[in-house]
Amino acid sequence: MSASVAEDVTPPPGEGDEPAQNLVGKVTILFERTNPSKCPVTFKVHGSFEGLPDGAQVVQYRLVGTDGWKTVNVPADHGAVFSTVLETLYWEWDWERPGKYSVQxxxxQPDGLRSNSLYYFKCGMPGEEETFGETAETIPLTASGGPLAELVADAYLDAVKDMSGAEVALVTKYGIHADLNAGPVTYEEVxxxxxxxxxxxxxxMTGAQLKQLLAYQNPSGWVLTPxxxxxxxxxxxxxxxxxxxxAPVTDIQVIKIAATYILMGGxxxxxxxxxSTTVYLGGQDDQGALASYLVKNSPVHAPSGDRVTIR
Structure with a gap:
């Protein structure tokens, strides 16, 4: 379900600084890029609200770091999860203030509920002191990709699955260059x-096409990591x-797969x-997807590195 366009609002007189009850149990935001350039970029921020009481509701929210509240009118038949577009943002590089790189x-409401954070680094860079979640242990990059490649694939899928219906993500070791050490993750490490x-x-692509793709081993012995x-x-x-x-994949089954265009392009x-056919072109950049995933799931443990078996 979706709501009417959000509006700027001023809290009604006599209500104090906060409303009297917590209406929202959980709020999750999603990123949808709407233009092809890396920067400037226009993107929509989709919000999903969970735990709402029965009946019609009015939910107030704002972007963290701003002062003005906006409102979403939630209809009475909102269901368990209510989703809508909260913001459409335009970012360009500001050489004097290169600070636009995150959204929350x-x-x-009284508990000051906040959503997950979304990161996009193509129009702004964080300070050297900022970190992006932490790892519970070192997440190694192996000869064929291993645990770190699996983590990156998980981040890709998490970034686009709710907007696109993607079911799996594929990555290769190419372009992944260093282990993630245990502890807080810096922008440099991302x-x-x-x-x-x-x-x-x-x-x-179909299951048959996917099997053919996954059977390929490049001259270095690498395979694709899912x-x-x-x-x-x-x-x-x-x-x-x-x-x-x-569940076993059938040859005629159609599967939606997330990856970067350079992997798709060979x-x-x-x-x-x-x-294969194009399904969705609105995802974050790969660095932002990884940072968003690390913060959302911190502290992050190393995947086991056993999703692919070569015999």
Whole structure:
């Protein structure tokens, strides 16, 4: 469901600084880029509200760091999760104040509820002292990608799945350059892990096409690393086992897959995604997706690195 366009509001007289009750149990925001350039960029901030009482509601919110409250009118039949576009933002690089790189929403209620944070680094850089969540242990990059590549794939999928319906993300070791050390994650480490700053897109292909793609091993012996939703086995140059969310993948099944356009285009040592179709082009850049995921899930543990079996 969606609401009417949000409006700037002033709290009614006599209500004090905060409303009397907590209306929202949880608020999650999502990023949707609406122009092709990295910067300047226009993007929508989608909000999903959970735990609302029955009946029509009025929810007030604001972007963290701003003063003006806005309102969302929630209809009586809102269901368990109510979603709408909260903001449409335009960012360009300001050489004097390069500070636009994150978005978070605050709800006007007694508990001061805040959403997750979204990061986009192409139009602004954080200060050297800022960190982006923390890792509970070192997350290593192995010869074929390993735990760090799995973490990056999970971040890609998390960034676009709710907007696009993506079911899996694929990455390659190409472009991932350094382990994430245990402890707070700096901007320098985020950039070292994902140095290219490429947008995360979504294409669709059949199960048969996916099996053919995953069977490929490049000359260095690398294979494609999936998000946690996918597991596969390659034996003798053929995918012999493959499951999506625990269920076997059929040849005619259509699967929506997140990745960067250079992987899809065949420029990372793997074949071009021939026959796939474009589903979604609105994702964050890969650095922002990773930072958003780290902060959202902190402290982050290393994935096990066992999603792909080579025999």
């Amino acid at each position: 929403i605050e709800i006007r 950039c070292a892990t994902q140095s290219s700053g490429l947008a995360v897109d979504v294409n669709a 998000s946690s939703s996918l597991r596969y086995t390659v034996e003798g140059g053929v995918v012999t086992e493959i499951t999506l969310n625990g 420029w990372q040592g793997f074949p071009r995604w021939q026959g």
